[in-house]
Amino acid sequence: MPDPLEEVYQAYKNPVFHYLYNMCRNRTTAEELTHDTFIKAIKGYGQFRGESSLKLWLFKIARNTYLNNARKFSQKNEIPYAEPELQVSGTTWNIDTEMMVRQTLHKLTEKERTLLVLREQGFSLSEMADILVQTEGSIKVGIHRAKKKFKEYYLEGEGERK
Incomplete structure (x- = not known):
């Protein structure tokens, strides 16, 4: 009989890693944070009430793990994450x-x-509203503003490269 926690790990390790990697942009750090996320999830599994999906619950843990880790580095006045290694495409x-x-x-x-x-x-x-504990309306507005800001910064960077 397969272990249900192992099944959860196999099903969600890649999406959680991808999220954390996109947040910190360092493979080693993302792997460590993914590991920490699943350790916290396994330890707290008995407290999972099923009010949201397991995936959402894991992403809440992943986000909190990322934020706690980033906070530790900022308190030490260190740069939390090194530049990522490039995947040559x-x-x-x-x-x-x-x-x-x-x-x-x-x-x-x-x-x-x-x-x-x-x-x-x-x-x-x-x-997303469930993960970030916000209303759908504020998520929608936040995405719109983030895309707009991303585009603005990206175009500024394009101008600097020329």
Whole structure:
């Protein structure tokens, strides 16, 4: 009989890692935070009341784990995350674009970055509202503003490269 916690881990480890990697942009840190997220989830599984989906519950834990980790570094006045290692995708244009997107994402606030990353991962407005403990309306407005700000920063970066 398969272990239900192992099944949860196998089903959600990649989406949780992807979210954390997009937030901190460092593979090693994202792996550590993913590990910490699942340890916290396993320890707290008995307190999961089923008021939301297991996926939403895990992403709440992942976000809190990320925020706590970032807070520790900011209290020490350290830079929390090193530049990521690039995944060479074949052409110079793709690498340049990828770097621009990463740099632009890091100009956004944590909340703006979270909104864009969760949306990119396919979360609905309702699910995002549950994870971030906000109304759907504020999520919708936040996404609109984050996209607008992202576009503005991206275009500024494009102008600087020319």
